[in-house]
Amino acid sequence: MQALPTHPGSTFLMNVSNTVRLAFCGKARKGIYVAGAELSGNSSVIPTKEKSHRVADEKIEKILKYQNVGAFQSLPMVMPSKDILCSAMRKAKMVGPTKGIINLAKRERNRGAKQLDALMKELAVPLRNYVERFPSNQNLHPYEQSLIEFTLGKGKYEEVLQAVDLFRRRITSIGKQQASVCAKSISKREAEQRLSEGFSKMEELFQNNGRAVDNLLNIAKTLRAMPVVDLETPTLCLVGAPNVGKSSLVRILSTGKPEVCNYPFTTRGILMGHITINYERFQVTDTPGLLRRSDGERNNLEKLTLAALSHLPSAVLFVHDLSGDCGTSVSDQFLLYNEMRERFGNRLWMDVVSKADLLSNSSSASYTTENNYKLVGPEGSLHVSIKTNQGINELKQKVHEVLLCELSKTKSMPPNYRDGGDDISEAIGLHSR
Missing domain, CATH: 3.40.50.300 (P-loop containing nucleotide triphosphate hydrolases)
Structure with missing residues (x-):
């Protein structure tokens, strides 16, 4: 189970857990069986209430893992795909070769490999951050799970996040491949050609698949616009x-x-x-x-x-x-x-x-x-x-x-x-x- 992010209600949920268990233990002292409590008499005889109590314990544990409501207001800001691409291309082209390389061919292939690696990272890192910072649906409050399902459609939220993560993996794989090809260039001219080809392939890949990012952007806008409900307010x-x-x-x-x-x-x-x-x-x-x-x-x-x-x-x-x-x-x-x-x-x-x-x-x-x-x-x-x-x-x-x-x-x-x-x-x- 993925660890829950730190949340203002985390301490409060720990207290809830203790409150629930204390309440149940109090009932156990009155002769009501609680899952995990010591059985008196013949231990081979299982109380008839055991099954319903185990179900109750599982339900309690599941509920205590929910985040409080308000996760939609903490969603990361998603940049449009074209803005991510333009920013990445600009930053990657500013990367220079390692200092001290005198040979022109070596310096050019070093510069090309570093620029392609930088482009790959500038494109992939934002996508990785989005996937990591969007909350897992199973850890949301049940009300927010319902909002996602009935507003976006069943499975749409997970589908878009999976598409973004798959897109990130493709960018990382192709980016590393292009950087490796450029690093093996023999001449300065070949290194320049490999660099140009690598930039073109990465740009084309992002333009053709950037819709996954834009879909996530639209989802973030929709969820962020949802009304905020305070569970402490009547x-x-x-x-x-x-x-x-x-x-x-x-x-x-x-x-x-x-x-x-x-x-x-x-x-x-x-x-x-x-x-x-x-x-x-x-x-x-x-x-x-x-x-x-x-x-x-x-x-x-x-x-x-x-x-x-x-x-x-x-x-x-x-x-x-x-x-x-x-x-x-x-x-x-x-x-x-x-x-x-x-x-x-x-x-x-x-x-x-x-x-x-x-x-x-x-x-x-x-x-x-x-x-x-x-x-x-x-x-x-x-x-x-x-x-x-x-x-x-x-x-x-x-x-x-x-x-x-x-x-x-x-x-x-x-x-x-x-x-x-x-x-x-x-x-x-x-x-x-």
Whole structure:
């Protein structure tokens, strides 16, 4: 396993490891088996809980190896391929022969070999640095792994890094070959010719394959533009079907300014805004809309939303549109809501019915059946309208209350819960069985 780079959260992860193991050992003292603990009685009898505990230990160890979020903001600056080539050619041509060589032929082949070697290094070293300094996907936080997969495409990140590394190897091999050929020249004229040919071959190679570097440059720009999520800051995640009004609510609740249009999937990624309450800073995320269908049929935008819910510690604000104006039927929204409520029911949750000015009856009623849902939404839901400002002040107050509750919840939890999200909670649950 590749060693993780030094990171501000490294000490914090060591403390997490100790916290988790101490917690598990405490349970062991109460008679619950922990993998690696001494067995009492007949050692040949393996407890029935051993398998689930081993799975839990493996999951914990895997989670503790993740980097904290923020790796994308530490990516190296990638130069365009043409700039790397121009800089390398200029620097290589400035390299002179070793001093003290009197014979013209020897001096010229020495100069040629040194220049070709310098050109090879000036081209290959930046590529090696890129490959080494871009983080391994398997060591990223699960949320950032999901961002890479659903934004770039599955395997694209690794594919581009492998292409750059293969390109570097070809440059190194051909550069050494050309320098060796030049060093074996017999006459001054032959050395000059070998040097010119070597420069031409290296230049042609870089021009023909430089797209690998430019692809990495584009990936770096895309990832660096991703919103930064602070796991220590309480987050409110707006969820719902496409075009139900999530982006409009984010605009009035926070500093976020997502695009607002009257067509599905306006939100093309995770967008972040912020709220300050009593000098405390909170995050608000606008997520792509979800449709009622199985996970295998979801597009990458929908998978981004599920990744945010799965891997980020956040409260949920579920937005319902009962007006029939969003393009998703109320019946489908009802089924989607029930599915999400079941999957993420452990989160702080609030329901908002948007576009209340378009509803014939926005009064309160009990939530017992789908018919009631079609009229008023879930029990306790708040009806709001951006157009008439109905319920907006009450919404802001309730959002503040939920975020302050999330803050208390976050502060009371050990750091391992915050970083691992639902994954580490599941692992600890296995140890409790």
